[in-house]
Amino acid sequence: MSNACLIIIGNEILSGRTQDKNLAYLAEKLNGVGVRLMEVRVVPDIEAIIVETVNACRAKYTYIFTTGGIGPTHDDITAASVAKAFGVKLYRHPEAEKLLRDSYATRDVELNEARLRMADVPEGATLIPNAATAAPGFKIGNVHVMAGVPRIMQSMLETVLPTLQGAAPMQSVSITTDLPEGSIADGLTTIQNSFADVEIGSYPHFVDGGYSTTLVSRSLDKSRAEAATLAIEQMIGKLGGKLLD
Amino acid sequence: MSNACLIIIGNEILSGRTQDKNLAYLAEKLNGVGVRLMEVRVVPDIEAIIVETVNACRAKYTYIFTTGGIGPTHDDITAASVAKAFGVKLYRHPEAEKLLRDSYATRDVELNEARLRMADVPEGATLIPNAATAAPGFKIGNVHVMAGVPRIMQSMLETVLPTLQGAAPMQSVSITTDLPEGSIADGLTTIQNSFADVEIGSYPHFVDGGYSTTLVSRSLDKSRAEAATLAIEQMIGKLGGKLLD
Numbered sequence: 001m002s003n004a005c006l007i008i009i010g011n012e013i014l015s016g017r018t019q020d021k022n023l024a025y026l027a028e029k030l031n032g033v034g035v036r037l038m039e040v041r042v043v044p045d046i047e048a049i050i051v052e053t054v055n056a057c058r059a060k061y062t063y064i065f066t067t068g069g070i071g072p073t074h075d076d077i078t079a080a081s082v083a084k085a086f087g088v089k090l091y092r093h094p095e096a097e098k099l100l101r102d103s104y105a106t107r108d109v110e111l112n113e114a115r116l117r118m119a120d121v122p123e124g125a126t127l128i129p130n131a132a133t134a135a136p137g138f139k140i141g142n143v144h145v146m147a148g149v150p151r152i153m154q155s156m157l158e159t160v161l162p163t164l165q166g167a168a169p170m171q172s173v174s175i176t177t178d179l180p181e182g183s184i185a186d187g188l189t190t191i192q193n194s195f196a197d198v199e200i201g202s203y204p205h206f207v208d209g210g211y212s213t214t215l216v217s218r219s220l221d222k223s224r225a226e227a228a229t230l231a232i233e234q235m236i237g238k239l240g241g242k243l244l245d
Numbered sequence: 246m247s248n249a250c251l252i253i254i255g256n257e258i259l260s261g262r263t264q265d266k267n268l269a270y271l272a273e274k275l276n277g278v279g280v281r282l283m284e285v286r287v288v289p290d291i292e293a294i295i296v297e298t299v300n301a302c303r304a305k306y307t308y309i310f311t312t313g314g315i316g317p318t319h320d321d322i323t324a325a326s327v328a329k330a331f332g333v334k335l336y337r338h339p340e341a342e343k344l345l346r347d348s349y350a351t352r353d354v355e356l357n358e359a360r361l362r363m364a365d366v367p368e369g370a371t372l373i374p375n376a377a378t379a380a381p382g383f384k385i386g387n388v389h390v391m392a393g394v395p396r397i398m399q400s401m402l403e404t405v406l407p408t409l410q411g412a413a414p415m416q417s418v419s420i421t422t423d424l425p426e427g428s429i430a431d432g433l434t435t436i437q438n439s440f441a442d443v444e445i446g447s448y449p450h451f452v453d454g455g456y457s458t459t460l461v462s463r464s465l466d467k468s469r470a471e472a473a474t475l476a477i478e479q480m481i482g483k484l485g486g487k488l489l490d
Binding site for chain 1: 253256257259260261262263265268269271272273276284285286287288290294318319320321354355357359360394396417419425426427429430437445447449450451461463
């Protein structure tokens, strides 16, 4: 299965001011085309750190995605940082500039130099056009550079998804029981040991003042995820537990 | 200013199934005691990756925090992985075991071997007791190992915060304007250049079908953040923009 790493670029996430909404969305969309998200890094708007992170990650994973830092303001340094990571220059991409000029010509807004900077991409990059905005993302090597605003990121991802070489997507089956984790842990270990091709995850919650537990079985083969879940259900029944909605 | 890195451990975050709620909470609490969150990594429940990540990060930052993977089930491998990262053994901490035994003695729930595993910590670790649950987190070196369930993580963090050596917290002032980023970008660059001790961040939104922009000024010196914000307000006024609530 192909794998992927997401690099979230932005002081606003690290300060706690903004709650990231792209991680979960990207994870599910990637899984849908058989690409597994294996790591996420959140880094500040500091060039040296972005360069180091992009280079460390692009050597390790099939696909890299970045979000954030591609707007027109001084703190948008992703394109320049990615160019530096690849050892190439930033240049004004003619097609990206045309996309911006065509869009702004229809609007009562000036296409100033700050906005034109959104057409600057690393040499060798290809554009990621999108339906949400005239300013494109771009791809260089295995790195896909996307916007941080969720609506724009999602639109860019629609352009990227058909280009990815994935495998079969992970299939997931989950149930929730009123039993706490500690009561099912031993039985769960036994089941996990007999289903080597299924990843069984156990996630505790507080519901109505008591514990409950969600058991997630994930496998490339849905029938195996279902078989593991059936075994978990039977174990829960033997322990006197109930299944919750 | 002391800095920190958060390592979020859990397949459920990387699959998109669960939305992390600890990052923003931790970031704001750390800033309150003058510790700056500089990086976040989300990694799967795979021992080799956790070991590598803990060792890479603990060498780089003042404080490391981990969340997730310290429950009683087979997929809770954080304690064993952190022990391996430090090259020490996992052992049953007598005080942690006592916390569990005292708590379960008052409840109609069996303290089985799976639950006792929550008293296993790396040699040399000190406990992070908390008000939410009998099972403690632990600290070894500069690494603080905490629960993934937000209520428990928050309780552990209350224990940890007074032990951190921070500096003055970052002070933040923000305003929002109806002008799009592209219209203020040039003026903003000029202001940023004259406020070297203030970090000015620009964050676009869609509001009522149009763009708006939030400008955040952050500085150790609140009067400088306020002065930068005043300069931004004046610039917005000159451009014919309005401030929004």
